[in-house]
Amino acid sequence: MNAQEALLREKLDDYYTGIFESELVDQILKVGFLDKYKQGEILIDIGENMTHIPLILSGSVKIIRQEKEGDELVLYFLEKGDTCAISFINCINRKQSIFRAVVDSNAEAIFLPVEHIDEWLAKYQSWRHFIIDSYHFRLIEMVESIDGLAFMNMNQRLMKYLGDKAKVQNKQDLEITHQEIADDLNTSRVVVTRLLKQLHNDGKVYSTRSRVRVNEF
DNA sequence: ACATTAAGTGATT
């Protein structure tokens, strides 16, 4: 085993310990490769073909739905230990992505080429469970985001967004502008500014230029 | 000092 592989194994162990059987871990290390992404980079865009699926090791990724040029909406965040089972289906069927994935905070992931994924599904129980679990979890998050749109006012949606973001980044100090928040929630900056001021006065957040501290999440 | 970008606000729909 070379140094590179040892490093990868260590990183993989951190978040996927006890999840994958050792033979599968060996396989993952054999065919997967590590890649790093900086904040704002696009992992996959709508309409693109996927050739690999990511196992996220660190950082966070936001999954965005976009309506023909312009209006967009953040559906949910992915963090360490996550994969996107949607991407998995895209891979198997050779279909194009219906989402955009953008790096939310600097991320590392192991990328697995599609051809092995199918084969592992039949071969390793742990892999099967992992994929099904992931699919389930994504579905729940999708429902949550539908609930948000249908039943929550902007104030609640903003609070959930900030809370989710603080959670996946594992810090309460977020570097973000009102405009960026507005884009992610598909609302206007003015509205975000006013709601944030309310939340600020209520003591739920502390906000300054390009920065929001989330006090409750 | 000046230009640019981010945020705050009143009025209107």
Added chain:
DNA sequence: AATCACTTAATGT
């Protein structure tokens, strides 16, 4: 909750 129009504040060069 959205939009407009404008002001004020913070930051970069």
